[in-house]
Amino acid sequence: MANDDTPAAQESRELDVQEEATQTLGETGMVLPGVLTLFGFQLIVVFNPIFMEKLYKQEQVAHLVSLGLLSVAAAMVLAPAAFRRRAEPWMLSRRFIGLTSRMMTWAMVPLMLTFAVDFYLVVKLVLASIPVALGLTIALLAVFTALWFVLPARAARR
Amino acid sequence: MSPHRTDLVEESALVTREAQLVLPAVLLLFVFQIGFMTNPVFAERLTAVDIGVAFASLGVLGVGAAGLFTPSMYGRSQPRKVTRRTLLVGRRATHWPLLAVSVKFASDVYLEARVVTRAWLPSIACGVAVLLVFVALQVVLPAVARRDVR
Numbered sequence: 402m403a404n405d406d407t408p409a410a411q412e413s414r415e416l417d418v419q420e421e422a423t424q425t426l427g428e429t430g431m432v433l434p435g436v437l438t439l440f441g442f443q444l445i446v447v448f449n450p451i452f453m454e455k456l457y458k459q460e461q462v463a464h465l466v467s468l469g470l471l472s473v474a475a476a477m478v479l480a481p482a483a484f485r486r487r488a489e490p491w492m493l494s495r496r497f498i499g500l501t502s503r504m505m506t507w508a509m510v511p512l513m514l515t516f517a518v519d520f521y522l523v524v525k526l527v528l529a530s531i532p533v534a535l536g537l538t539i540a541l542l543a544v545f546t547a548l549w550f551v552l553p554a555r556a557a558r559r
Numbered sequence: 560m561s562p563h564r565t566d567l568v569e570e571s572a573l574v575t576r577e578a579q580l581v582l583p584a585v586l587l588l589f590v591f592q593i594g595f596m597t598n599p600v601f602a603e604r605l606t607a608v609d610i611g612v613a614f615a616s617l618g619v620l621g622v623g624a625a626g627l628f629t630p631s632m633y634g635r636s637q638p639r640k641v642t643r644r645t646l647l648v649g650r651r652a653t654h655w656p657l658l659a660v661s662v663k664f665a666s667d668v669y670l671e672a673r674v675v676t677r678a679w680l681p682s683i684a685c686g687v688a689v690l691l692v693f694v695a696l697q698v699v700l701p702a703v704a705r706r707d708v709r
Contacts, residue, residue: 480696496704
């Protein structure tokens, strides 16, 4: 049975700057490989014959835009490493943590849109129906928004 | 709350952690680049100049990967200690791969734009736009922040 003083009984604990910076950098390390794997597959798709044969020009351009968005997401996720090295070597500050957190949060927007575009293209290729593809993509966007933005915002308000 | 001042060991650990963050990214990009370059469609849809761009970005990425492995090899030459020199080598060696990744992203967006639009100018504009985003976040933002500290 856990005693009230044990770490297991703690409801929450304030992190110091060092702990928070380590945790935030760990989260960055979790997101980055995902973003880059997606980027790699996005690029391979372009050289698949189906891409040119079965997609309309507008859809190909949408794919290109999503690749650009993914690049922006990657730039944002990589920004904290460059920031610390150039602007604040030999320290871990609240400003660095705040910047990392903001970059991670905003990087999720282009990432979410990339997922949506890719999902739309796959659904459209498989079901050959633009309205169904659009409907399912909007549903997917709603799920992403709920889990990545609404849920954390509600938790922060409590 | 005042910032936490890092000592030599902590700073070295942070540089290693940053290298660990970027290394899988660079290697993944490298593998995917090889994947699409060995696809026969790649040579069919792109001109010799575009293929040259793809090879150049592969080379830049290779140099970036080499840079990321450097601190580990350098540190092994000085076992059981962390020196300021090791740290400096580590910082420099892990700084350039970030730029290599920027160049790689820009060139890949350029290549896809070439395939989709088949036009030079919009493709170059797309690549340059991506490069500018990276430069703004990795060079300009830290430089502005450093001026604020001073």
